[in-house]
Amino acid sequence: MPSGTLHFPTRALRVGLVGGAAALYLAITGVLERFNTREVITDLLDLGDLLILLVMLGAGYLAAGRRKGASDAGIPVLIRGLVAGAATGGVLAAFLLIAKALVDAEVNVREIFISVTPRLLNETLSLGQSTALGALLLLVAGGVLGALAASLQLLSPASRRPLLIGAAVMLFVGLLEGLFAEILDNLRLETGWLYEGEGLTITGAVIVFVVAGAMAVAWARFKGQVRKSVETLPPPQRKRMRTGALVAVILLLALLPQVVGRFNSNVLGTVGLYVLLGLGLNIVVGYAGLLDLGYVAFFAVGAYTTGVLTSPVSFLVTEEGAAAAPSGFTNFWVALPLVVIVAVVIGVLIGAPVLRLRGDYLAIVTLGFGEIIRTLVLSDWLAPFLGGAQGLLRVPAAPPTSLDLRSPERIYYLILAFVLLAAFISYRLADSRVGRAWAAMREDESVAEAMGISVIKYKLLAFAMGAAIGCLGGTFFAAKIGSIFPNSFGLLVSINVLAVIILGGMGSIPGVIVGAFVLVGVPDLLRDVLPPEYRLLVYGAILVAIMIYRPEGLIPNRRRRRELHVEEPEEEQYEPGAPAPEPVIAAGAEGAKSP
Amino acid sequence: MSDREPSVDGDPAAGAGDGPVEAPVLELRNVSTSYGPVRVLEDVTMEVRAGEVVCLLGSNAAGKTTTLRTILGLVRPSKGEVVFSGERIDGLSTPDIVAKGITMVPENRRLFGRMSVRENLEIGAHMREDKEGIQRDVDRVLTLFPRLKERLGQKAGTLSGGEQQMLAIGRALTANPRVLLMDEPSMGLAPILVEQVFSTIKEINEQGTTIFVVEQNANMALSIADRGYVLQTGQIVLSDSAKSLLEDPRTREAYLGELA
Known part of the structure; x- marks a missing residue:
């Protein structure tokens, strides 16, 4: 507590109380209890504890942060952290005492706060101790953690960074136990040293923390040198190095299904599908600037064309033919180029009427086209050909996979190959x-x-290219799932694909890839991390956070980055002799990295 | 309004003393253009001869920009002919017209602000196939505007107003036009910059490009032009050599927008 000569750290207290309110909210709404079932470090730290821990640490860290003109600038950092953390812990402790007293007085607290269970009060919050001791522990733990977090503010960024990275990687590895254990298993490596049950072993946690931290230190130290030596390489060698890196990434992508297991390969296939769709839409929206909200139309056309051409139950197959050999009208490889041709035609057909429209108007009209296609495939009118609400069934998987053996790994390779082609x-x-x-x-x-x-020519070209790639996405979707239903082609597909390219960075190819991983892969990764009812909440929070902190996308393209991080044009100046001002681009990009 | 085209045709002397007198490279013959029911140009006839600087004066809403848009095929004339080196070009698409050798420096520069200076110059040469020719013209632009050379990689939107005007002119020049159309090059520029821009226009003309410039700043435009036309509510009301127009009291009123 502050000595008499110093002002009382009001701001720290306030921060701590806000933290306390947040922690309290987590406790009485049952989030805490729900998350408690998942271990991060076995027998030491579960997800619920982690949440409270993070709130306390966060309160301490924020309270200790230097802010210009803050009233408590004169108070030592550690004290501020201590006060904030203790305030957070104090709120919880007070709640614990009050709630316990009410329960002891036979007041039915749960009538209103349904999640305030005896377990919460007797075990989770009181840390398995008696109520009084538990409350004291909360207060002390809060203070200690707050001061600990505050001490981070005292460290130089160079030493703070490895600590934070180490901790983050440790949590990451702990939370994604399912994925990492599977990878280790498939690589025939021992997992016992790292995981125990669902969480990390203590030794494992320490090892991960130290290794990640050490790597962060090493990278910080040698980053400049590496960069410099790369930059001083002669261009041909640099080019060779870039090609090498690209090949390495492709090899890694090719090896992924071997190590991540069947379930995750399936997820990877879906991610790949969205990468493909994203690359297609990126041409329309990212390159040509035509906001298309009906991209699902092309996806549907691709899937249905493939279905009609290859399914043995398609109307193209006569009954005698079907009796003779239960196969489709044609096989996958013949269907593929046909799909592309159909796609280009549809792309031009959809593009032609909207040539004169711009911006929002274009978006609304394409939205309509997306719905028209969905309504058409659902309609009774086309039902004899497309199956109506019953959909098209028995679409064979892409060769070399047979219908019976729909291997997620194989379809992944097929998708990967076409993703690479589309990316190129x-x-x-x-x-x-x-x-x-x-x-x-x-x-x-x-x-x-x-x-x-020629605006007309280039608009149609963009629509046709986007359509061709989107239809390929539909083809692989059909081959991957095996049966096509109108419901799979709702507005949400268009929105998701658009979100992929916005999140990744408009007009940027690596951006599309990373965007698809985050948008499509992460929800599945979170599946065995979070309780199902919070999965999409956290996912949504991640998306919001990304868009706030990186409005230009995760991996923006050069031009777009300039757009969002460049100051306004300077004042008039025409003197021929004046030196060119600092290129603002570099400054802007730099500023973006370290806000 | 009844005394339109008092002296357009049949006065080769209007080409002023020192101006080269040749066959017209660009002609408008009785051109009328409408936006829907609104008639903007009414029976406009004018000509630009090779090597000239011709200016078209007029107040706001006189139809100056529409004249340029009509020449470039961005709007179709409802009547009349546009002739470029003896060939009718009304009815052709803009890309074809640009390919034939007419380009425009649009009003207010209208650069592609998020693209680099270099990309803007490349866009200008969009209709061309000859790589060496393009490079030659890019070099020519960079010689004309050395400041752009320092900023090739910079985003066009971050240039100052004067530099933007240079780039807008440069962008049009990389198309290697025979006739350069300019829409109010002085707009939004400080007086000193206006003077620079006009001396640049003169320089470009001396290098062999025919220039048709639309302006409100009549003094400035007439000081570099060989001949001029005055447009009012869609009709040509005056046409003469630049020198005579400068002295004509009617012009003095015309570019204030009120012709007696």
Whole structure:
């Protein structure tokens, strides 16, 4: 507690109380109890404890932070942290005492606070001790943790960073036990040293923490040197190195299904599907700037075309033919180019009527097209051909997989191959004459037109390219799932694909890939981490956080980054001799990295 | 309004003393253009001869920009012909017209602000296939505007107003046009910058590009032009050599927007 000569740390107290309110909320709404079932470090730390722990640490850290003109600037950092942490713990302790007293007085607390269970009071909050001792422990633990977090503020960033990274990696490895244990298993490695039950062993936790921290230290120390030596390499060697890195990434992606197991391979396949769709939509939205909210139309066209062409129950197969050999009209490899042709036609058909529309209007009309396609496949009118609400069944898996053996690993490879192809095409397009024309059109359609860019041609080209790639996505979807229902082609698909490219970074190919991993892969990763009812909550919070802290996307493309991190143009200056001002681009990008 | 085109045709002397007198490279013959029911240009006839600087003066809403848009095929004239080096170009698409050798520096610069200076220049050459020719013209622009050379990688939107105008002109020049259309190059620039821009226009003209410039700043435009036209509510009301127009009291009133 502060001595008499110092002011009382009001702000720290306030921060601590807010933290306490948050912790209290977690406790009385039952979140804490719900999360308590999941171990992070076996017998030491479970997810519920971790939440309270993080609140206390956070309160201490924030209270200790330096803020200009804060009233408590003169108070030692550690004391501020201590006060904040203790306040957080104090709120919980007070709650514990009051609730316990009420329960002892036979007041039915749970009439209102349904989640205030005896278990919460007697075990979770009181840490298995008597109520009084438990309350005291909460207070003390809060103070200690608050001071601990505050001490981080005293460290230099260089020493703070490895600690935080180590802790974060440790939690990550602990929480994703399912995934990592499976990987170790598949690599025929021992898991006992790292995991025990659902959580880390204490030794394992320490090892992970130390290794991750050490790597962070090493990277901080040698980062400059590595970068410098790469930069001083002669261009051909640098190019070779880039190619090498690319090959390594592709090899890694190719090996993934071997180590992550069947369930995760399936997830990977879905992620790959969204990467493919994202790459397609990225051409339409990211490159050409045509906001298409009906992208699912192409996805549906691809899936249904594939289904009709390859399913043995398709209307294209006559009954005699079906009796002779139970196969589709044609096989997957013949269907593939046909799908692309159909896609391009549909792309142009959808593109043509909306050529004159821009921005929001275009978005609404494409939204309509998406719904039209879904309604059409659902309709009785087309039911004899497309199966209506019953959908199209028995779509064979893509060769070499047979219908009976729908292997997630194999379809993953197929998708990967086409993702690579689509990524290559996108990459080449971006820096081509076509790519520049799209970029110009995206920025100012009228001027682009006045410069002689045929807006009609390039818009249709963008729609056709996007359609072709989107339809391929549909093809693999059909081959992956095996039966196609109209419900799979709702608005949500369009929105998700759009979210993938916005989250990843508009117009950026690595961005699309990372975006799909985060948007499609993470919910499945969280599946065995969080209680199901909180999974989407946390997922949503992650998305919001990403968009607030990285509005330009996770891996923005160069141009887009400039857009969001550059100051306004400077004042008029025309003196021929004046030196060029600092390139603001670099400054902006730098500032973005360390806010 | 009844005394339109008092002296457009049949006065080769209007080409002023020192101006090169050649066959017109760009002609508008009795052109009328409407936006829906609103008629903007009414029976406009004018010509630009090779090597000239011709200016089109007029107040707001006189139809100056529409004239340029009509030439470039961005709007179709409802009547009349646009002729470029002896060939009718009304009815052609903008890309075809640009490919034939007419480009525009749009009003207010209208750069592609998020693209780099270099990319903006490349966009200008969009209709061309000859790589060496493009490079030559990019080099020419960079010689004309050395400041752009320092900023090739910079985002066009971060340039100052004067630099933006240079880039807008440069972007049009990389198309290697025979006729350069300019829409109010002085707009939004400080007086000193306006002077620089006009001396640049003169320089470009001396290098062999024919220039058709639309302006409100009549003094400035006429000081570099060979000939000029005055447009009012969609009709040509005056046309003469730049020198005579400068002295004509009617012009003095015209560019204030009130012709007696």
